[in-house]
Amino acid sequence: MNSRGSNRNLHTLLLYLFAFLLLWEWLRPVEQLTNTDHIEVFLLFLLIAFIGSYFESNRILLISIKTIYTLVSIYNFYYTGGFFGSSWWKKFFNDINRNIGNIVSGNWYDLSNVFNTLLFFILLWLLVYLLHYWLLNRQRIFLFFLMTVIYLAVLDTFTQYNANSAIVRTIVSGFMVMGMLKFYRLLKVESMVKEHFFTRKWMVPLLVMVAFSTAIGIIAPKAAPMWPDPVPFIKSLSEKSSNDGTGGIAKIGYGTNDSRLGGPFIGDKTPVFKVLASSRHYWQVESKDSYTGKGWIASISGANDLPFQLDFMKINKMDLKLLKGYQPDINRWMFPLPPFPDHVPTTKENAQIFMDMNYPHVIYPSGLKEIIASRGPHFIYDQDLAKIYALDEKQNPVALKNYMIYFDVPKYRVPELTKITDKDSDLIDLTFLSRYTELPINLPARVKKLAEQITASKTNWYDKAKAIESYFNGPDFTYDQKNVAVPGKNDDYVDQFLFKSKRGYCDNFSTSMAVMLRTLGIPTRWVKGYSDGQFLANSKGEPDKQIYQITNNNAHSWVEVYFPGTGWFPFEPTKGFSSDVQFTYDVKNTTTGGSKVTDPVPFKKPQKKLLDPSEENFLKAKKTEKQSLLKSTQKFIKQKWRSFLSVIVIAGLMAAFLYKIRSKWYPYVLILRFRWRNSDEQLGKAYLVLLKQFERYGIKRKNDQTLRNYANYIDFFFSTSEMSRFTARYEQMLYHQTLPPGSWRETRELWENLIKKTIT
Amino acid sequence: MSREQMNPQIESILNNIEKVMIGKRNVVELSLVALLAEGHVLLEDVPGVGKTMMVRALARSVNAQFKRIQFTPDLLPSDVTGVSIYNPKEMEFQFRPGPLMGNIILADEINRTSPKTQSALLEGMEESSVTVDGVTHQLAKPFFVMATQNPIEYEGTYPLPEAQLDRFLLKMKMGYPDIAEEMEVLNGAQRIPPIETLTPVIDLQGLRMLQEEMKDVFVDETIKRYIVDLANGTRNHDSVYLGASPRGSIALMKASRAYAYMYGRDYVIPDDVQYLAPFVFAHRILLKSEARFEGISAEDVIKRVQARTPVPVRRLVK
Structure with missing residues (x-):
């Protein structure tokens, strides 16, 4: 097949045809997925190249045809004013020049379309040549075929390109080409003349088999994917924390897309931010108001943005001191909404936040009053999402590195909350109420039934919410991040969790609670953010403050219920979590308490029995010595x-x-090992190494086989006589204990040849 | 086995014999091995396959005195060794040498004669001397006995005792020639028996030299170990009642030496040992009766022992 002039036949034509079809599959998605137009121009180029290659036309003629075609196409795409006019040539070459400069300096994004098109033509040209080489010289195509299949699979998985029919076409073309090439290779190996008889005997079954298997493949029922969609997982890996919430395995963390909840999580300890604060808090980012049956979306966003007000007056020394290390110019921004009504007593707190990740949104606790940040960005509050953005002058989002916040920590009065009953919904604005009680039409009725059942004995909203909150704390529900169901096409996310799986993480619990309360006509919203994080250290400068580390693992969601007169009040339905909300039951009684504190206060040491101080110190020292190392x-x-x-x-x-490819490189190592050894003793070692290598190769000497017999077998196996010659020397060395001087040098070549034969 | 360059003198003997012996080169080779190793051969085969022909051709080729003893039940020891007869003229007993006093002796159907006569022959084979009437007579050198034994007749035979079988270096079977060979035999038989046309290619002196040179063939420790391993293997085999004796090991080493020498090598390789082991050991092994009932032959046992005895391919670790 290598000889010139013999390639212009039906077989080559068919090979080219299938190769063209395979290459075409590479071009098809390009039009759909990129901003490349006029794909037919490139196809025509391919055709010309293949036809030229097939007819083995004069090389120079072919090159000029392709060059002219390329230039004319580029001219048609991008230039006017006559192909033969000098103006476009000038522009063209200038453009090329500039782009080469861009390439050299690595400015990949600045490459112009003209240059891209030119590169694309060259790429196609190379590909055609490569295919020509593969088909006619190497007579192998598997690699290209495999790459095509992988290419299509990847596109089908990660883009909107639908490769269903493309994969069928590829399989047919690929197997046809491979089958044909195998036939030609066999002919070549067996030095047979291509006869029609043989050709028919091979090609007909090939055709039948490909047709049959393709037909079976198309008709046969397809199994559902065995693994969850890998896309979210891979995306979460590549983008660290941006879980886009499309179901499947996701990495835990904060993401903006919650339209499809469910599926397992894998933990991620990537740090998000550190907080310097005097107590633990939940940190919120945003909230969603509309439940779709699969997840949450925001019905409106950005429509009711409120800007923070700059307060020039109130920068005090304290703030300066705190933020000094970072930026001397600071601004104080006032939160645009009043925080808590008067009947909620509050304590003032502040905290400093040091971001480990770059987010344009501001992470804040409830009761936010002021943000103190270095000069530059201003802040807006998106009321619909309850989300705060930092923006620069051009209204582009800015990622803050660190900022300080002042906020009020509320101590809710339970009697105030328990006042609110269904009657009080009149107090709420109707559009507001309908927005936060809206539910999907096809929400199964049993969700509402269950909610009513749980809250049957309760009259006010607070007790109802508490009842539902504690319902999730019951033994039926399990906190689990891995074995979590993804709602099917006809499943409701909440319904599935409540009645089928009963197993999930915060999203399941919080969404379910929010939806159940909504079925009772209580306005709720779903809040996303972070739980209180992990205690890192006590602050050095301020003894009453601690540093907490919040990682992606702390990403959390909870529920807020709107109480007229009080505002949004948080609930924590997720099993094993406890909110930091403080409330009092009695106005007169000032005792306060966390609702369900499970996390121990980090710096509180358990009381010990009193010991003699010296003994204590001694024990301590001993212990700490060991422990510190541990x-x-x-x-x-x-x-x-x-x-x-x-x-x-x-x-x-x-x-x-x-190890897998050892047969490819290990023989060279062996050869190298003995290359510089000249003493005749090496012959014996080399021989044993050779035996071992043959054993690895799969032609092991039987235990009772004599060397001579084995050598004959090896020689027969490799059609040579080298092993026998080499073995004779070794026999003499082993069984006679003599060896003529220089034997190893004389036989090294034999040995190397034999070793090389084991390279596969 | 690959064809090696043979010792030219031995090759000429072989070729000479092949002029009259069609086929059976391996049997001829083995006989030569025994001759070189100063051993004796027991041929176990039916009559008419060319045993006599081969021995005669061998004797002629080395210019040796050929004697044939046809063993019959009534044969007496003195018929083999010779007898002292009173010479009235000189008034003394004179020794008249028997057929054993030749160089190459064909002892035909050795199992037909009485144990007494058999032992006379075997003593001669072992000690290369015979004692008649108190006088010890040295046998000729070289001295080579090729005994034959008919395996199909049992009546009126006296099977050789194990101890005496041990005296033979090799035991082998001739076997029938294949069709082409037999056709050629028929063609040859039309003419005068060609054995008469054979000329010696080497004299007895030359043969003695070969026998001496053979003793210089080197046997490495690894090979000795291999031989011992094989002999040991026969002793420990489940089907064996009595394995090969140390004399068997010595015999195998001697035979291997001769074989290596025949192939122009001055050292023994495992191939020699492997090839010769069945011929050396088979008649030295006594199988258990269960094994015999199962139809296992001594050759089978030796093959199995060989299959599980590793061939030495590296130096012994001392």
């Missing part, structure tokens, strides 16, 4: 285990890969 190792392992694991995994994979 702790530092533990800490080290805790912090670095990921990198350790990945290094081990990567090393393991590499080792496995090297």
